[in-house]
Amino acid sequence: MTRHSLRTLIELARARTDEAARQLGRLTAQERAVEERLKLLTAYRAQYQSRLMTSVREGLSYAALQNYRAFMDTLDRAIAQCRDQLAAARARRQAGQAQWHDKRRELKSFExxxxxxxxxxxxxxxxxEQRQLDERAARALIFPSTDPTE
Known part of the structure; x- marks a missing residue:
């Protein structure tokens, strides 16, 4: 394989590594967005739970209690769904990270x-170059020059 071929492979591997890095960045951003959504949902649930407890202490009708419970169930389902999305996002990010490592390793190998x-x-x-110098030196010994400027 010529160095020119290797240079071409290196450029292609570098482009693939860069694309894998960009993809990893997108996957990391997606994972962070899902994490943030989960934090917001759990914080909202805690606030809503606190309001429910305050309302229960102050006296709450059965219908209002049912509404609170129904909404809490909806929040719990949303939180569970968000946790599933987070697990999937983490798996995608880890796969993207593994792909980036593979591309980087390939690039390093070519380099x-x-x-x-x-x-x-x-x-x-x-x-x-050494051979040429040796040949010149041998010629100079065998055929000494009469011209001192040579």
Missing amino acids: TLDERARRVEQAKNARA
Whole structure:
């Protein structure tokens, strides 16, 4: 594989890694939004529960109590649904994070291969340069120049 091919693979891997990072950011934002919604729902439920307790202490009709209970049940279902959504959002974020790690690992592998190829190329060039210097030195010993400027 040539270094040019590796460069192409690196650019493609970098683009995939960047896209995976953007996707991870979106999934993290979605997870935070669901967490925030759950916090708001549980806080609202606690407030509503507190109002219910105050109303019960002050005296509450049976119909009003039924309305409170029905609304509390609705809130509990919404909270349970939100918890399910949060679990799903966390699973999606974790999968996105794993995908990002995989893409990043792939990119690092290609970069490592490119670095090795660069070092091999440098060593090859250094050997060729040394060979040329050795040949010039050998020629200078075998065929000494009469011209002092050469």
